[in-house]
Amino acid sequence: MPGVVLEDVTKVFPGGTVAVDQLSLEIADGEFVILVGPSGCGKTTALRMIAGLERPTTGTIRIGGGVVNEISPRDRDIAMVFQNYALYPHMTVYRNLAYPLRQRRMPRRDIDKRVREVAEMLSLEDLLKRRPAQLSGGQRQRVAMGRALVREPDVFLLDEPLSNLDAKLRVQMRAGLKRLHTRLGITTVYVTHDQVEAMTLGERIAVLSDGKLQQLGPPQEVYDRPANVFVAGFIGSPPMNLLRGAARGGRVTAGQLVLERPGVPDGDVVVGLRPESMRTAVDGMPAVDFRVDVVEPLGDEVIVHGALAAELIAVDTAANDAQVGSLNGSGIEAVARLDPRHRPAEGTTIRLGIETTEVHLFDAATGLAIR
């Protein structure tokens, strides 16, 4: 059972930076888990600790049941794809693919067989004699995948493997990765800051911020039920609108918006509205005024930027700060995702109905979701 378990893993770099803070994570055998978060949130450090390239300051890491803290990368039976692919520039594609096997002193004939199998699987047969410099970005990416797969590792680690590709190729490779995982069933840990990759690829996603695990769960669950304002603001594109509000006697008020929420304790709250939770039809729903500034027609939908008749706040996802206290309302735009048949004109004020069942509430003091 080559699953990966992290128990209270902390990494403090010389100089005192806490990159990963008490991270606990259980990844089942064959599972595809995404570590996602803004840059500097510790996701790459976490991956490098699983790989053995960094040693955890405290905590234990287990792969397949055994503690691997003291085990060198070569003996962990893991393979890693680096963001810049790290192909050996002085070797041909064939020798790049064969390298991990040669290091393991596999018989030459078996190496050849494995290399050709992997090359076929990733459509690299015609490129075997080329050097990395003679390959396109997508081809290099496939060679990097191949070099990782050729050893049939227990755990497959990927560090932003698609971030250097153009948008179209990224979509193709994303699907390719998913197919590959379905076919091979290797336990995979995938680091990305791209939430589309996180949503589409992962069986579960782990949202990290400031070295801490914010939420762990299947993508849809994380999207539907964000555990705190950070996750709410980070997952989803365009991001969730967050409004400053207050709860009094089961009624939540945020600017013009008034919602009945019996059972919500009195106090300051943050009201979260997904862009798609707002409707042009108002009939009977709680509604707010929306002054339209910019309209972005995308064909199947219209993204509308503007000002909402309520105080908007932002979670500073870039600063890895999940605390509400530092939120600042100036200059934030509200975003709504509307039906293209009801495309509003720029400069007008429209009234948008709010789907009450899709409203998220967070405690303004702790940032945690109120359920």
Added chain:
Amino acid sequence: MTAPRLLPVETPPEKPRRRLPFSPRHLFLMPVAAIMLVPLLWMVILSLETEVQARSFPPVLIPSGLHFANYPAAWNAVPFGDFFLNSTIYALSTVAGNLLFCSLAAYAFARLRFVGSNLLFIVFLATLMVPYQVLLIPTFLIVKKLGMVDSVGGLIAPNLCSAFGVFMLRQFFRTLPIELEEAARIDGTSRLGILFRIVLPLSLPALATLGIIQFMWSWNDFLWPLIIIDTANHAPLQLGLSMLQGAHSTQWNLLMAGTVMSQIPMLAIFLFAQRWFIRSIAFTGIKQ
């Protein structure tokens, strides 16, 4: 299939201008090159003159005949074959030693974290600032203690590794992406394996540079051989040539014939590896 051309490709109209068959800066460089050539040319001329012509003043620039006999005469006046052999051994051994030992030390300084690594590296660098003349006597004493005075081994030993080489290679190694080494570690390569299979193959330009610089330095070295070598048969070329210089008189034509012979390998290497030489000088920002 070619894509349809959407815009006509504009070709600039040809200007009927008289142009030099070379770039204007060559107008400056060619005379400079000619000046540089004078000593070389004079060396060759002297090597072909008679002893009287070579000694006369004003110098005879056009010899009466080509006295090629000077060459065998110079070769036989002193053990030239030994000089060549010693110089070759000296130069090749120090090149090999520098490439091996400097890369090992440079890799340690570039990538391994150990207590005092920075301090040690600074001490290494500081030795570059000590003039060679200051080091001569201590080095001599050490080599003497090792019982290697007046031997080719004593010639080679102190020059097997240089702080300059360590510094240069360390700087180069640090420019290589660390991910390559991490990937190799995950692929199961040991530290030494990483150095020899990944780092060194990618450092060929730096290694070639170091090799060329060290070869030139050893081949032209005079001072250290002068100190350490007593026996003519153990002398490398530059020291051996000085034997053609007598205490009271010098046969300039023979000395120049010997010098020409001693420079032929350097010229050959230069012609063969001109590209690397130029790159080396550009690479290190130094001239010798």
